[in-house]
Amino acid sequence: MDYDKLGLKMGLEVHQQLNTDEKLFCPCSCELTDKKPDYKVLRNLRPTQSELGKVDRAAFEESRRKLQFIYEAYKNETCLVEVDEEPPHPLNKEAVKISLIVASLLNMNVVDELHTMRKQVIDGSNTGGFQRTGLVATNGYMDTEYGRVIIENLCLEEDAARRIGQKKGNVVFRLDRLGIPLVEITTDPSMKHPDQVKEVAYQIGQVLRSTKVKRGLGTIRQDLNISIREGARVELKGVQDLDLMAQMVENEVKRQINLLEIMKELQKRDAHVDDTIYDVKDLFKQTESKIIAKALKDGSVLAIKLNGFAGLIGKEVQPSRRFGTELAGYAKKMGVSGIFHTDELPAYGITQKEVDTVLEFVKAGEEDAFVLVADDDEKARNALLEVLRRAKTAIIEIPEETRKALENANSEYLRPLPTASRMYVETDIPTTVISRDYLENIKNNLPELPDEKKARIIQQYNLSEDLAHQLVRRNRAGDFEEIMASSNLDSTTVASTFAYTIKELKRDGKDILKLTTDCLKETFALVEKGKITKEAVQEVLVGVCDGEKSPEQAAKDLNLTMLSEEDVESVIDDIISSNSKMVEERGMGAMGALMGKAMAKLKGKADGKLVNKLLRDKLQNK
Structure with a gap:
């Protein structure tokens, strides 16, 4: 693709949990749990107007789903702050310090005062209907092969609750994650090539890994903003795999190009959308479709007519995803399982005779199509209203959307892009003043970046690039250097234990939490004193994992102690x-x-x- 000609622009948002002992606004633990909840809380959330009298469009759409939210709470991991029954405590100072370190490593201008804001979010991920966030720094930069990228903002905010599941209109969230501190790093939309996005994401990840951040699945989340000149800004949520980034960009650009082609063809056909919702239940009395037959008993079968849409609903917009899938995405947000449309019928038990009967009933012409929904009456009507809205938009423009990134590099509709009408000042938290002396002290003691650390330990300890890479990637370089500082052991032996042996033990189901730095120090001390061989280290560590014993006792029990x-x-x-x-x-x-x-x-x-x-x-x- 000629991305310059298409006017491709991209920006990146990175959300990273910080590894602090306490949450951002209370002293609760920052650990997740799968225990049975100690108590549950039921909430209903609704949107409110901003100071300008406007309602955020994303919040408004969420409210139309009429969901109730159940929150699972715990004695150690949650308190009244997470349940929104107690005012938040002052900002976590450790989290503020880590965010200042990250901002300094990204060459950013730090604010003089940190003001906490409320950001309206009513998808259930926050009990109070808002997320607390504060601007820490602005206007940083990062140099890449494709040019300089501006880091627009760095915010310190609380993480959201964990979504566990949904049943009969009730969405279940777990409050253990709510309130864990995280930084949100946002770039400007100056990136013009897919490979540049991957490079920037990697570099930001390197900066974060040099500080005190959490590791593992779910601790870092990346969102990608993409637009082309004639298209619209789309935010892809949850872009986890760096190697898939370029493909995701390409697939989104293809989607917008195909939607533009559909738009131009609709305009050429003078397409339009009627607001009428037709009750076609009586037309399916003898149907063989199981979905429609179920709706005949306790629901409705409704249809809308899309004038000029015939043949375009089935057009592919992304690999294995069609324009009809886009329409269905809007309908599903209202709780229905999907839609039927003329470009895919007859199918699913619906016969050609039934299709012709509906076409005749809605007075459709050769270029017209219909969309059908069979479900509870209110859900079916709301779903078709969403399809009508999306179909009308298709004639005039590509809509701005928040979309969920899929594992195959495609995406699906989540909600409209939020607007600026969702920010409020948090009155319960005092302003945090950031003194110049405090900031200067942080800048004078910045941590070593991972690539710099890797290059140094390769040279200092004569390690292979692979071993050094594994140590840095697994955040074990510090432990490795601590052991090497107090011993004369072979560096490759020690590094291999951290890089590969412990990983193998974990894969074998061993309790590697017992392999503390002190435990490993003691094990290598046995090697240095000649009590065990370096080849016996792995067996000794297995013995430690399998029982409550010291490395020396494990070596004796396993008959691994060296002979005189x-x-x-x-x-x-x-x-x-x-x-x-x-x-x-x-x-x-x-x-x-x-x-x-x-x-x-x-x-x-x-x-x-x-x-x-x-x-x-x-x-x-x-």
Whole structure:
């Protein structure tokens, strides 16, 4: 694709949880739990007007779904602050400090005062109907292969509640995640090439990993804003895989190009949409469609006519996704399972005769189409109203949307883009003043970036690039250096334990939480003192994981403790004696075979260099 000609513009939003002991506005734990909740809270949320008298469009659409929200709460991970029954406590100072470190690493201008705001969100992810957020810094930058990218804003905010599931109009959230501090980093829309987005996401990730942030699934979330010149700004939520970013950009650009083609064809046909919703229930009395048959008992079968849309609803807009899928996405937000439309019928038990009957009933012409919904009457009507709204928009423009990124690099509709009519000043939290002296002290003590750290430990400890990369990526470089600072061990042996051995133990289901830095220090101390071989380290660690014991006790229980030099010499004497004929015939040529026998008999209880020396000396003296 010629992205310059298309006028492609992209921006990135990165949300990263901070690894603090307490939440942003209360002293609760920042750990997630799957325990049975100690109590539950039921809430209904509704949108309110901003100071300008406007209602945010995203909040308004959520309110039309008429959902109730059930919140699971706990004694240790939540308190009255998360339930919105107690005012928030002052800002977490540790979280503020980490956000200032990140801002400084991104070359940003930090504000003099941090003001906490309320951002209206009524999708249920916050009990109070808003998320607390505060602007920390602005106008930073990052240099890339494709040019400089401006980091517009860095905000410190509370994470949302975890969505657990939905049943019969009740959405269940878990409050353990609500209030965990996170930073939101937003770039400007200056990126013009898909590979540049990937590079910026990687660099921001490198900055974050150099600070005190959480690791693991769900701790970092990335949203991608995309537009083309004749299209519209779309926000893709949850772009997790950096390697899929370029494909997601390409698929979104394709979607907008195809929607533009559909729009131009609709305009050429002088397409229009009637607001009439037709009750076509009586036309399906003898239907073989299971979905419609169910609706005949306790619901409605409703239809709308789309003038000039025939053949276009089935047009592909993304790989394996059609314009009809776009319409269905709007309908599903109102609680229905899907829609039927003429470009895919007859199918799903609906016959051609039934299709013709509906077309005749709504007085459709050759270029006209209909959309059908079979469900509860109110849900079906609301779903078709959404389809009508989306179909009308299709004739004049591409709508601005928030979309969910899918694993196959496509996306699906979530909600309209929010507007500026959703921000309020938080009156319960005092302003946090950021002194210049405090900020200067932070800037003078910034952490080492991961790429810099990798290059340094490769040179300092003579490690391979792969080992150094794994240490930095797994955030174990500090532990590695701590052990190396107090020992003369082989750096590759220590690094391999952190980079691969522990990973293998975790994959085997071992309790690696027992392998603390102190435990690993003790294990390597046994190697340095000659009590175990380096080859026995993994077995000792397995013993620690499997029981409540020290590395030294694990080594004794597993019979891995090294033999004395006298005991090793005795074993070698026995092997030479048992293989005297081979020694007579081959002399020093028997060295390899005897070394193998010795190591097999010693089973890791002797250092290979010692065995080799003793065996060589004895053969030379024969």
